[in-house]
Amino acid sequence: MTGQPFHRSRAEMLQERPAPITSVGVIGWMRANLFSTWLNVALTLSALALLALTVPPLIDWTFLDATFAGSAGKDCTGEGACWAWLDQRIHQFVYGFYPAEAYWRANLAVVLLVPAVGYLLFANLPYARYGRWFSLAYPVIAAFLLVGGLGLDVVRTDQFGGFVLNLVAGITGIVLSLPIGILLALGRRSRMPIVRTFSVAFIEFIRGVPLITLLFVAIILLPIFLPREVSLDQLVRVMVIITLFASAYMAEVIRGGLQAIPQGQYEAGQAMGLGYWQSMRLIVLPQALKISIPGIVNTFIGLFKDTTLVIIIGLFDILGQARLLQTNQDWLGKVDYETFLLAALFFFVICFGMSRYSINLEKRLDTTRR
Amino acid sequence: MKFKQIAGAVAVAGALCVAGGMPGQAATLDDVKAAGTLKCGINTGLPGFAYTDDAGKWTGFDVAYCRALAAAVLGDANKVTFVNLTGKTRFPALAAGEIDVLSRNTTWTLSRDVDLGFTFIGVNYYDGQGFIGRKALGVKSAKELGGASVCIQTGTTTELNLADFFRINKIKYEPVPIETNAEARAAYDAERCDVYTTDASGLAATRTTFPKPGDHMVFPEIISKEPLGPLVRQGDDQWADIARWTLNALITAEELGVTQGNVAKMAEGTDNPEINRMLGKEGSMGKMLGLDANWAARAIAAEGNYAEMFERYIGADSPLGLGRGLNALYKDGGILYSPPFR
Numbered sequence: 001m002t003g004q005p006f007h008r009s010r011a012e013m014l015q016e017r018p019a020p021i022t023s024v025g026v027i028g029w030m031r032a033n034l035f036s037t038w039l040n041v042a043l044t045l046s047a048l049a050l051l052a053l054t055v056p057p058l059i060d061w062t063f064l065d066a067t068f069a070g071s072a073g074k075d076c077t078g079e080g081a082c083w084a085w086l087d088q089r090i091h092q093f094v095y096g097f098y099p100a101e102a103y104w105r106a107n108l109a110v111v112l113l114v115p116a117v118g119y120l121l122f123a124n125l126p127y128a129r130y131g132r133w134f135s136l137a138y139p140v141i142a143a144f145l146l147v148g149g150l151g152l153d154v155v156r157t158d159q160f161g162g163f164v165l166n167l168v169a170g171i172t173g174i175v176l177s178l179p180i181g182i183l184l185a186l187g188r189r190s191r192m193p194i195v196r197t198f199s200v201a202f203i204e205f206i207r208g209v210p211l212i213t214l215l216f217v218a219i220i221l222l223p224i225f226l227p228r229e230v231s232l233d234q235l236v237r238v239m240v241i242i243t244l245f246a247s248a249y250m251a252e253v254i255r256g257g258l259q260a261i262p263q264g265q266y267e268a269g270q271a272m273g274l275g276y277w278q279s280m281r282l283i284v285l286p287q288a289l290k291i292s293i294p295g296i297v298n299t300f301i302g303l304f305k306d307t308t309l310v311i312i313i314g315l316f317d318i319l320g321q322a323r324l325l326q327t328n329q330d331w332l333g334k335v336d337y338e339t340f341l342l343a344a345l346f347f348f349v350i351c352f353g354m355s356r357y358s359i360n361l362e363k364r365l366d367t368t369r370r
Numbered sequence: 371m372k373f374k375q376i377a378g379a380v381a382v383a384g385a386l387c388v389a390g391g392m393p394g395q396a397a398t399l400d401d402v403k404a405a406g407t408l409k410c411g412i413n414t415g416l417p418g419f420a421y422t423d424d425a426g427k428w429t430g431f432d433v434a435y436c437r438a439l440a441a442a443v444l445g446d447a448n449k450v451t452f453v454n455l456t457g458k459t460r461f462p463a464l465a466a467g468e469i470d471v472l473s474r475n476t477t478w479t480l481s482r483d484v485d486l487g488f489t490f491i492g493v494n495y496y497d498g499q500g501f502i503g504r505k506a507l508g509v510k511s512a513k514e515l516g517g518a519s520v521c522i523q524t525g526t527t528t529e530l531n532l533a534d535f536f537r538i539n540k541i542k543y544e545p546v547p548i549e550t551n552a553e554a555r556a557a558y559d560a561e562r563c564d565v566y567t568t569d570a571s572g573l574a575a576t577r578t579t580f581p582k583p584g585d586h587m588v589f590p591e592i593i594s595k596e597p598l599g600p601l602v603r604q605g606d607d608q609w610a611d612i613a614r615w616t617l618n619a620l621i622t623a624e625e626l627g628v629t630q631g632n633v634a635k636m637a638e639g640t641d642n643p644e645i646n647r648m649l650g651k652e653g654s655m656g657k658m659l660g661l662d663a664n665w666a667a668r669a670i671a672a673e674g675n676y677a678e679m680f681e682r683y684i685g686a687d688s689p690l691g692l693g694r695g696l697n698a699l700y701k702d703g704g705i706l707y708s709p710p711f712r
Contacts, residue, residue: 072689088424092422096426097422100425158451158453220462220463223466223468312456312459313459314454314455314459315454316414320414323415323550323552324415324421327415327416327417327552328415329417329418329421329575332576333555333578333580334579336552336556
């Protein structure tokens with residue numbers, strides 16, 4: 001029998017075809033992520049319904065129905081938010097009672113913060129070698145700019161306030177609590193009894209007492225014990241307490257990281273003839289800190305939010321300014337939600353930023369072999 | 371045994387530290403003059419009494435007293451360092467010498483005067499605790515509030531008064547404790563409680579902030595006496611005298627018609643000997659207090675007399691809209707009464 005041989009295979013290639021639209025693109029993504037199971041469908045739909053119920057009224061209230069002009073609460077007659085205070089009061093939310101002619105100093109300190117932090121956080125910036133030195137010198141520069149002296153007018157720390165105060169207290173705490181926490185964590189694992197006892201006692205004492213109690217001790221009890229001539233600056237007292245408090249928690253986070261490092265790593269350091277500090281610096285800590293990143297950032301975020309407690313020494317951070325405006329009789333009862341919303345937005349931006357950076361850092365340092 | 375000895379030594383050392391560190395009987399006046407500024411404790415924000423203006427400057431009825439005192443003592447109403455204190459930190463701050471005078475709507479009570487070791491130097495506002503509630507409740511009097519939930523600010527005398535009032539009248543209530551006045555107001559507005567109680571001065575202001583003030587009523591009962599006034603540490607009588615007579619000068623100035631506007635002219639001499647004595651034209655009252663002759667004139671020039679301060683910050687034409695009531699002069703039907711300048 002002759003004729004065409006029977007081909008089980010195709011003679012020519014088929015044209016490439018796009019994947020079915022149900023598995024790629026927007027629809028595919030939605031099928032995979034939003035509607036993969038009945039439970040997911042239900043969750044997606046109820047979440048959408050919730051958003052539809054809340055978002056439009058919120059936008060109406062915040063922007064569309066809001067009052068933006070006026071000089072007192074009585075001008076806010078609409079249904080929406082009252083933002084009329086913004087143009088007169090925003091500088092107090094940002095700078096507190098910092099003297100207006102010195103705003104440039106606070107501005108400069110915040111602007112310089114960007115490269116100072118940038119060089120610490122990101123490895124691939126230009127002029128990195130000099131940048132690191134700048135980062136180290138930054139605290140001195142910022143303190144000089146903010147407080148004054150040496151030719152600049154001195155600004156008392158009780159004039160600090162608003163956003164700038166949160167930043168000053170938060171960043172000081174963050175920068176100092178990490179090294180102190182590392183030392184305490186190493187101290188707690190040390191074989192030297194005095195160092196170990198001190199570290200354990202310090203950490204357990206601080207963790208055993210609420211922050212607000214420590215603050216009251218520093219603010220109310222300390223002046224009774226100190227002679228009258230010795231007066232420690234109130235803001236310094238609070239910043240020391242907040243830093244020590246965060247350090248104790250930091251120490252435990254880092255100790256967790258240290259304990260996750262296999263004994264072999266320590267022994268490897270010794271085998272290579274490295275001393276204690278060398279092996280810690282070169283081998284153990286880089287690994288321990290890397291796995292502690294989520295916990296460290298957790299502590300940072302907690303610390304940053306604790307800076308609102310400066311209200312108990314009568315300083316008005318951004319939250320304090322919000323409450324202060326609420327008790328101004330011109331705005332009484334009109335700006336309760338608006339001022340809190342502004343403070344919340346500010347904290348969200350900073351804390352969300354920290355958490356995103358920590359995710360970025362974890363990915364960058366990820367050396368696990370998957 | 372050894373432990374006991376050590377413990378004893380530590381206790382003694384601690385006591386010595388406390389004694390050494392305690393602000394002694396040192397003259398506060400000298401300290402204030404040396405510092406060149408009056409450290410005045412004020413509220414962290416109370417409508418009408420202590421608040422900031424758009425420039426961030428502290429103003430208000432309690433603040434005005436600080437400025438008047440600074441003007442009397444230091445000659446400049448702006449030489450004041452304001453220390454903002456919460457209900458919890460105000461007394462320790464005064465006891466520890468962090469402030470020279472506390473002008474923070476503080477109720478004069480026996481235990482604060484005697485047990486805490488302070489000297490109240492007078493009353494600058496006679497207040498009393500009242501209730502505000504929704505008209506829809508159908509309640510006409512605070513005595514009908516059986517079973518009601520009451521929003522209340524913690525750590526204040528109002529909390530104790532409330533308990534007393536309900537105990538005396540044998541009615542049950544459910545307290546809803548809240549930290550700040552603003553939160554209490556918001557909680558009441560959100561119907562988390564049936565009534566809200568605080569000083570009557572606060573209630574009037576609160577009522578005006580509600581979307582429909584007409585839906586709420588202030589009950590007629592005033593359940594407590596709340597004489598609010600400035601106070602100083604006990605043990606420095608000269609300083610207490612200066613603080614007391616500065617307040618008296620402001621009240622007397624209203625009685626005698628001395629105002630911010632005419633005080634400079636009157637200080638040059640008038641036909642009224644009491645005005646002349648107070649403003650330093652006759653006699654030596656400033657010297658008796660350890661101040662110069664013009665102390666009272668400066669105090670009055672700072673923020674005006676009592677009536678001017680009252681009207682500017684909390685009076686009928688201010689947003690708070692409070693009437694003088696008990697705080698009118700004795701000859702106008704109130705109980706404001708200053709001893710004579712003689």
